[in-house]
Amino acid sequence: MTIMEERPATEVGAARRRKEDARLITGRTMWTENITLPGMLHLAILRSPMAHARITRVDTSAALREPGVVAAFSGADVADVQGSLPCAWPVTEDMLLPDHPPLAVDEVRHVGEAVAVVVARDRPSAVDALAAIEVDYEPLPVVTEMPDALAEGATLVHADKGSNKAYTWVYDSGETGAGESTDTMFADAEVIIKRRYVQQRLIPAFMEPRSVVVDPTGDQHTIWSATQIPHILRFLLAVVTGTPEHKVRVVAPDVGGGFGGKLQVTGDEIITFLAAQRVGKPVKYTESRSDSIISAHHGRDQIQDLELAAKRDGTVLGLRVKLLANMGAYMGLVAPGVPLLGAFMYNAIYKFPSYRFECSGVFTNTTITDAYRGAGRPEATYAIERIMDELAVEVGLDPIEVRRRNWIRHEEFPFNTVAGLTYDSGNYEAATDKAMSLFGYDELRREQAARREAGDPVQLGIGVSTYTEMCGLAPSRVLGALRYGAGGWESATVRVLPTGKIEVVTGTSPHGQGHETAWSQIVADQLGVAFEDVEVLHGDTRTSHKGLDTYGSRSLAVGGFALVNACVRVVDKAKPIAAHLLECDVSDLEFKGGAFRVRGAPSDAAGKTIADCSLAVFAAHDLPDGVEATLDAEATYDPANFSFPHGTHLCATEVDTETGAVTIRSYVAVDDVGRVINPMIVEGQVHGGVAQGIAQALFEEAVYDEEGNLLTGTFVDYTPPSSADLPDIVSDRTETPAPDHPLGTKGVGEAGTIASTPAVVNAIVDALRPYGVDDIRMPCTPERVWRAIQGGDRS
């Protein structure tokens, strides 16, 4: 990159263009699929065309005779070594947790489940040879819908488990003491609103298909994977396959998006690992997009039944939520816990006095579900923001006014919520005021009234969405209390090289978030070094052995904290060396503007930089007695609380009542994510997040037929929006620093997705209130909108 920029006063807060871009815009990238190793073979996977069937025979012998085929095997061939794919979040003690073999052995339970593999000299030979594998299936009855799966006498996905209901998890504020009992509060209600909302199934659709390369030839077996979680993968690969952890190295090289979709330990990873060990050669598997859509985990797929009790003045008395969450055919890595991440968020930014949440996880003959951008929190925010609009209509208030009457005022923080969390900070008034002003709220309401009055065939709708979310996953004790199988800390190491250049090793694992840039900005300020002199290393357990990776808007909130602590330790270690070089007492020194100087000395006085100290350490000729010859420092940070970004999103839609077509006319996002390291990156996260939320509202849905065939199995049928489908948005911020974070940051990765879906659907419903429409099932396609206008057919 040859761009010169003026050096900002502080790096933190500057819109630094990204370091990552240099390789990404020139094609010098290290995607897993780009890796080629000496003697490398290619693996292809035969997947089940049946949603539920007994496997009575698998014969791979003919495939073995195909040209170039080195190995072919089925689930039965590896049954004793393949283990079971892990679920790290058994949310209740009695949760049903069926075996999940990477390769099906006796039975397949969803279309796309892996049944057999071929390993060959090249990919075409491997794929061709799949056709020679013979599999006999004995079809079994199929269940794809949750209500059917829970009905009396339902077909069982796992016959030996006796039920399709995997678990029921309950939170009740009356029982925990965080609030009143809903029974008490509902008794006083003047208004009770009941609604069912359906969170359609979505597909994360990261642009880079997942890929895995395994090299079994070294002493440490190396696995490159397009994953968000190299550290968790290493740990669980050891647990699942019995390979000692120190004999496994995991690398996540450049990873092309994840959105939760690569927060998984996949059957493909285990199968490729086993295959490479069997043939003793490097093996690569890269999924096709169709393979990805059918076998990589899906997201959302919940049925939400809500009851909201309120007084006539719009004050909410209580909320009851009954949730069904489709797990698919097996338990994904964190799937059972996804609805729980929503459980703490239904009360949102409001001061509800009572709250009860009950969730059941349900098995069906469909692809597994798991985390997708926001994971539980978008679902919760959608439901509460939709029903708050219904309350506004019921009591005759503007939707913003009904929110005002219930939200936590800025002077009330820290605030203990009815869901048992402590919100540390926020200013909902400021964000909402700013959003309304940017949006021209009052003017648009006047236009809406005029167009209603005139009977305009294209009606204007205004959608409001106020949200908060829990980010910075997560305090380890809280995770432990929720029966999650790991902690929530993060790690950082700062290595000071002899010439004063810095290497940062982070336990976070970016896949588009720009950590290399943002982490460099933080270190530049902390150590007084140049932005360009910092190299950020990540995603390879050989350099970064310790970390919990990237998801849940945690990297900066938790990993950034660890990084600051590591930098502080570097400065602490450098201080006695600087004092020695300056021939003064340690207690007389301060570190300011990138140099140690005697306290009170002018800023141009001679000082010693970190680079001066690192060179002194490298030579080690003249270190003070007892001082170790290194400035390197490591820190691990476990957050005491979540962080709570919030914001107000406003959407104006034009809805053509004759065709059902919806156009987003304007969209304003005001987000408060605390202090911002790089506003350009934050804005990019909001843009992309809002786009994915709009996609749920308007475009995307994974659809199964009754036999369990995925009807949306390619990008022809499952349609992530293109540039022509999406509007420009206005993105702005308010800034309420996180009080307990050294950088004041909160997290931004999921905010846009969480806020935007209800903003859009509220706007569509708002446009159609005069037509008696009070809900439209997502995605709000022209057909669904048109049908709703015709007669309140909500589905």
Add this chain to the structure above:
Amino acid sequence: MTRISVTVDGVRYDDDVQPRTLLVHHLREQLGKVGTVVGCDTSNCGSCTVLMAGESVKSCTVLAVQADGLEVTTVEGLAGSGGELHPVQQAFHDRHALQCGFCTPGMIMAAVDLLAENPDPTDAEIREGLEGNLCRCTGYQNIVRAVHDAAATIRASGTPEPASVADGPMPGTPQGAPATPSEAPPVPAEALPRPVP
């Protein structure tokens, strides 16, 4: 196997390919041009977009044999011989028009072609022009900004040509033999499916 000769990013390559080999697989697996990537199997995502004979094609929808005798430019051949970025690359960097960067090679090549056809596009023309390229990270807003910026730069400098085509191969890349007429393709070109733009 069929013998083809394709000039990629200014370097001529003569290779035997299977008739079924897609151009993108030839680029990636035989020529090592892994800057061009595959994102889907239905020609929807556009991640594999390259310029063939100066026009953008989805290289997963072109057979390698269809490129015989033609010049192909990938994202790897877009920067100048001294490493100076093409205006579209520069604008993508300046405008934060990429996050994970997987769609970026295809998006940049599609934008280069768009600007060759329409040097001063409106927002709507950019959005429609790039409709065949999916990005999951950015929401496209910064991509649209970047294409506007690049358009202005190109109009001001008057150099829309990819540098590698204009200046020859990047330094350090192996030189192919002097161009000779290539063998005729085994199937008449008109009988092959048209590349999807």
